[in-house]
Amino acid sequence: MIDSNLKSLYQWGNSTYHHNLSSKPHSFSYNLQFFAKDGPGGEKTEAPTPKKLTDARKEGQVAKSIELVTAASLIALFYSIKIFIGYIGKGFFETFNLVYGNIDKLAGEDFNTVTATLLLRESILTILKICLPLFAVAFIVTFAVDLVQVKWKVSGKLLQPKFSKINPIKGFSKIFSKEKIMELIKSVLKILVIAYLAYNALKDYSTTLLKLYEIDLEQAIVLVGSIVIDLGLNISMAFLIIGLADYFYQKIKFKRDMMMTKQEIKDEYKQTEGDPQIKSRIKSKMREASQRRMMQRLPEADVVITNPTHFAAAIKYDKDAADAPVLLAKGADFLAERIKTVARENKIEIVENKPLARMLYYNVEIGNEIPPELYQMTAEVLAYVYSLKGGSHT
Template sequence: MRDEFCFLMEYDLQWFAKDGNGGEKTEPATAKKLQDARNEGQVAKSQELNSALSLIALFLMLKVFISSIGESLFRNFYVYYNKIPDVINDSIGGMSAYAASVIINNTILVIVKILAPVFAIGFTVALVSNIFQVGWKVTTKPMRPKFSKLNPLNGVKRIISKDSLFELLKSIVKVTLIAYVAYSAIKDHQNELFLLYDIPLMQVILLVGTIVIDAGLKISLVYLLVGIADWIYQKHKFKEDMKMTKQEVKDEYKNTEGNPEIKGRQRSRMREASQRRMMQNLPNADVVITNPTHYAVAIRYDASQYSAPVVVAKGEDYLAMRIKDAAREHQIEIVENKPLARMLYANVDVGEEVPPELYQAVAEVLAFVYSLRENR
């Protein structure tokens, strides 16, 4: 006979939860969460796209202005190179350090003036690219130190993660494409490169500059494709990261709009208080106009207080029955007029005067009620 064993194990059902905030993140991010993330500096942005556009602008500018830039550099090079003998001669009088510093400062200033447009265009393109991707929003929160980043466990998690693997794969693809494009661009000029020793220096510089700029433009265009693909991925990733659980959506709604249950109870109490006040004013009515089953509207007319008849109470279905019961209790006439009851219920609130277009119909009902009272 085989023994049978029964094992009882206790499980914590929280082990099977997707996260600690009420389940799997399936709901799109709310406007408030997106705005909060924006204020924190969390946006869908591709740095690759910024770099690609900046490189394209740089090489295009070099292609257009390389001749003038090169001419300026060479001209200033000859000017300051010819001043070296003066510095050597001044060294006999002890003025070499001062003269050398003047030449160096002037040289740096000239280089800055020549290259300033290049850096300005690069900065402008990078700024426009960022604004195009995420809009204009200045925040310093991403620059604030966070001690959580110093946690080695968090660092290991960032290194070994899906995002880090994607960045590694992207870097490998990027380097491979750039290397292939650079090799192809230089290979097209390989015959010209063998002639570098046989041509003048100026032609060598122009040839090398042309090769570098052409290769740079091709690399930049390939880099642009990588940047566009990365931008699309970053937007998709940001959208997925910003998703919320159903519980998070409910909690946010409670924090921003208030607890819906509490607001519902408040509306119910306000409605009950309004109905109580309405029923207290009902004994002052002159007539109750009914549908006869669905609507009931109580009318009062006092020429000393109002310029027109006033609706003192109205109700639908169950409340209409209560109004009719109260009217019978206080011996208020109940008159059936379906069109008038519907018009009054739909267009006149409690405490408001009857609109002029209904004067005639309401006056006929009041005249009928007053005649009944006189006969009695």
């Protein structure tokens, strides 16, 4: 009997299977998000959250153009040379005179280690005095341009050693990355700009340069210095254009790199706000605990006011403990039925008053006194209950 039942069940299942195959092909659903280009979670289509931007800032990841910093530093340097050219020239002449004015000492018998040290130290100090204004201006401008680009945020994350940086496979892959190709284009462009500007400058000054041997040393230095400063400023201005273009490119690239997938946003929310399912369970447990405490106090109530089916509110009035009646319990639908059941079990009067029940449910929290606006309606209900019990409350 059992074998025949199994056989008939098998035949039914087999016929049903073939019928399904002939009537409609089977389809399998795949979550294609996990096969997307950008890996698990799908494509990066969502704007970065403030937390991700903050974390990236802490890691030292910012939209910053080195080219813009270089261009601003060069402009500041050459303009400083142009401004302090008199001071610089005077300093170099003093150094020149210092060294060559002591030629006789250097060649004489009095020359020794002490003399050489003093002469070298004095020469270095003079050169440092000459270069100090230039270095100071370059540093201030570099700092200011960095501050404008990325604001003030000190991070030592980039200085920390990372073994991933010395990974040869990753290093080899970076050689052919889009970023490296962009860096190569910028380098070639800078070389072409320098070559073009230098060629034009030297071509314009070609006739003047041929006369260098006809003028004295001081004039020659002034002429060469003027050519170098003009050429440097032209190159710096060209670099500034490249730097501004690179800065906007870095901003776009940074925004693209910071984009997030929907899955990443969900994971971040779980990390910061907690898992929604866990939070929901916690709230559910807290709600259950609150309801248990509420139901434990329910037998103390003087009356339960109902809607009659949707709402129930239990109140108690103890003139020695409170100035007004207190709401001990309230509930809707299923919880309202439980309140009424417990009230019947404890012989608590149940009074139907639709407006009062609704107002108590929506406007009064459990454990709070009822507001003065509801005094009159509540007093009427309590008076009715006390009359039924044959007692009195004043």
